[in-house]
Amino acid sequence: MSAATTATAARSTSGSVGRLLRSDAVARVASYAFLLVVWQLLAMWKERFPTPAATFGFLWIEVTGGSHGGIVRGEFLEHFAATLPRFALGIAISMVLGILSGVLIGGSKLAEALLKDTLLMLVALPAIIWAFLTQMWLGMGDTAVVITTFLSAFPFVAVNVVQGIQAVPRDLRRMSGVFHVSGLRRLRHMLIPAVMGYLFAGFRFAVIIGWNAVLLAEWFSASEGVGWRSRYWYDANRYKGFVAWVILFVGFIVLLDRLVLVRLQRRAFRWRDAQRSETERTVGEIDVGVTGA
Amino acid sequence: MSSTSVARAPRGEAQLSLAARRRVRGVAGLLIGVGGFLFVWTLLSELIFGEFTLPPPLEIGRLMWEIVRSGQFAHHFVPTILRLAYGFGLALLIGFPVGYLMGTSRWWRAFFHDMVMVAGSIPGITYAVLALVLFGISILGPVLTVGLISMPYVAINVAEGLDSVDRRLVQMSDAFGRARPAIVRNVLVPSVAPFAFAGVRLSFALAWKVEQLTEVFGSSSGVGFMIRHEFEDFSIPGMLAWVLLFVVFMILLERFVLTKLERYLFRWRLEDRA
Numbered sequence: 001m002s003a004a005t006t007a008t009a010a011r012s013t014s015g016s017v018g019r020l021l022r023s024d025a026v027a028r029v030a031s032y033a034f035l036l037v038v039w040q041l042l043a044m045w046k047e048r049f050p051t052p053a054a055t056f057g058f059l060w061i062e063v064t065g066g067s068h069g070g071i072v073r074g075e076f077l078e079h080f081a082a083t084l085p086r087f088a089l090g091i092a093i094s095m096v097l098g099i100l101s102g103v104l105i106g107g108s109k110l111a112e113a114l115l116k117d118t119l120l121m122l123v124a125l126p127a128i129i130w131a132f133l134t135q136m137w138l139g140m141g142d143t144a145v146v147i148t149t150f151l152s153a154f155p156f157v158a159v160n161v162v163q164g165i166q167a168v169p170r171d172l173r174r175m176s177g178v179f180h181v182s183g184l185r186r187l188r189h190m191l192i193p194a195v196m197g198y199l200f201a202g203f204r205f206a207v208i209i210g211w212n213a214v215l216l217a218e219w220f221s222a223s224e225g226v227g228w229r230s231r232y233w234y235d236a237n238r239y240k241g242f243v244a245w246v247i248l249f250v251g252f253i254v255l256l257d258r259l260v261l262v263r264l265q266r267r268a269f270r271w272r273d274a275q276r277s278e279t280e281r282t283v284g285e286i287d288v289g290v291t292g293a
Numbered sequence: 294m295s296s297t298s299v300a301r302a303p304r305g306e307a308q309l310s311l312a313a314r315r316r317v318r319g320v321a322g323l324l325i326g327v328g329g330f331l332f333v334w335t336l337l338s339e340l341i342f343g344e345f346t347l348p349p350p351l352e353i354g355r356l357m358w359e360i361v362r363s364g365q366f367a368h369h370f371v372p373t374i375l376r377l378a379y380g381f382g383l384a385l386l387i388g389f390p391v392g393y394l395m396g397t398s399r400w401w402r403a404f405f406h407d408m409v410m411v412a413g414s415i416p417g418i419t420y421a422v423l424a425l426v427l428f429g430i431s432i433l434g435p436v437l438t439v440g441l442i443s444m445p446y447v448a449i450n451v452a453e454g455l456d457s458v459d460r461r462l463v464q465m466s467d468a469f470g471r472a473r474p475a476i477v478r479n480v481l482v483p484s485v486a487p488f489a490f491a492g493v494r495l496s497f498a499l500a501w502k503v504e505q506l507t508e509v510f511g512s513s514s515g516v517g518f519m520i521r522h523e524f525e526d527f528s529i530p531g532m533l534a535w536v537l538l539f540v541v542f543m544i545l546l547e548r549f550v551l552t553k554l555e556r557y558l559f560r561w562r563l564e565d566r567a
Contacts, residue, residue: 027403035408042427049427117326118333126502126542127417128509128517132524132532212416216506219418230422239426248422252416257414266402 050240059244068241075229076248083225086142087214090149097197098154101160102180112162121163122155127213135221143215145225151204152213160205164198165191200268204261211253346532355536357551366538367518373515373539376432377504378441381493388444388489392451402452410447417503425511435507435515442503447489454488456480487558494551501543 020026036052049057060076061067090123104111105119129150134144168190176186218227226249233241331350338347338502360366394401416533420441424434458481508517516539523531 022400024399024403027400028407031404031407035402046427070492097347113322113325114329117323118330120544121330121540124498124544126505128506129536132520136524136527136529160429169430182431208414208416212418215416215418227418234422234426241517242422242426246419250419253414254411254415258410 007037044173044270048239050243054240055247056241058238058240059247062241062244079224080252083146083214083218083221083227086145086218086225087149087210089152090214091210092144092208093146094151094154094157094210095203098157098202098206099161099235101154102202103165105158106162106165114171116162119158120153122151123159125155127152127209129221130213131216134217138221142222142224144221145214148217149210149214153210156205156209157199157202160198160202161195164195167198168194197265197268202263204257205267206251208257208262211249215249324383344531346431348533352530353537354528357538362533364433368540369514369519370437370539372432372519373505373508376435376446376515377439379432379436379500380500380504381443383436383440384443384447384493384496385489387440388447388492389451389485391444392448392485392489393455395448396452396455405448409448412441412445417499417506421506421510424507428511430511430513434511438507439500439504440499443493446496447492450488450495451485452490453486457488458484478555487555490558494547494555497547497551498543505539 039052043049043054051166058068063076065074065076067073099170101119102114105115106112127148130148134148134151137143140149172190178201181190214225215227215230216227219231222228226245230242230249233239233245304423310478317384333483334347334350338344338349367442375501395405396402407553420438421434428434428437461479463476471479505517505520506513506516509521510517511520516535520532
């Protein structure tokens, strides 16, 4: 079978080979190959930096629970099992409080004047500050991690909800006032559809920023979990362990973002984006993502 | 176009006073906002957390003044800002060719697509610790981090900016026998540069945060280093003072310097936007 296809490929005009080489799929494969080569070169340049082969070997042992030599065994699921509840709880709290304060600030002129700048200040604060502060306030443990996640993610939810509420067209609001549309119907048909897209955007921000926050907080104040395990290998000077965990936690958030969050957000913004061009959508900050810091 | 010129025509006292009134309202809004911030903070400090856990604004303000007066501010801000600047320079340097390739060739667009899309969701701690492992305590870590973070934004904007280049201008240059390098230098670069800069401004807010994180992990100077230093001294007031100084400085830099600079770079476009 393969011999036959090779033969036909060879016999056909060189154009089809050229077309294959010029295809998007080959371009993508080439980009991954390029990254691997860069990684390999980095490892050859700096001896302490692990090669791709060493890292993936280590990753395999860590994930399958094999032996790292001596009595140290690979651990994988238990750390995700420790991190994910903290992460989920932190995000849940930040969603609830973010929506509440967003509605307050977006709905009341007074609250907006008083609290908008506070919110922008909170958006600007880096997650590491919360990781340090909660460590000093609460010591080691789950609470510090959950609170760091919540405090880092919450302002982004609130800001998005405020934007969503303020994006409700004023004419629509006035008209529903003139026609005495009931509060409940206004909520159902005007406010919720308008805010929903922004809320999803806020959710996506919260998840990406919260993931960085949870890792940082675990790095400094946990004794198990994804962030802690990365630090464990880092402190043990086994950098291939650290890089293996980088692959795990970056892979986790990238897959979550690309496969779930981006799609959710596109769906929620469908009504708005229908009239915008495809290019406009890929350029906006929304699609490039939000490196959590 | 005609409607805008009509709307602009009556340039009299009425409009001046409107602008003045708007400015007064802006300042008043800011004062109320800052007042609200300090009020919430004092409330939390006095009633809920207590002075030790969350020191009151006055104490932090005093510390901030102390940092500025003693010259420590300049001593640590200058390296941090320089690293940011080098990083953005790097992002522009790499982002331009990458964006050019992405904007002109489908193959290269597919080649860079995944890297550019994924770069945005990588947690900042990845950059910080990898930089430390690779470069140790060195200026390279923060600079490369800033470069890597803003490069995708620059590249995407450059690719987008290429679309906005006036084709007739390129055709005319061709018709008058201008060489390709001359066209690139005199037509393409000037019209794409503002887009590249917009990429820098978009990525600014994340770039400085991650840069500061790399300083927390591996640096011997800079604001991040001082934050780490105060943390290890177990000094909550010291940490808050450094962070707030930095955040306020960065917000001002973004609002006033970068936004003005961007408007300056984009000024040739304002006519068709207005």
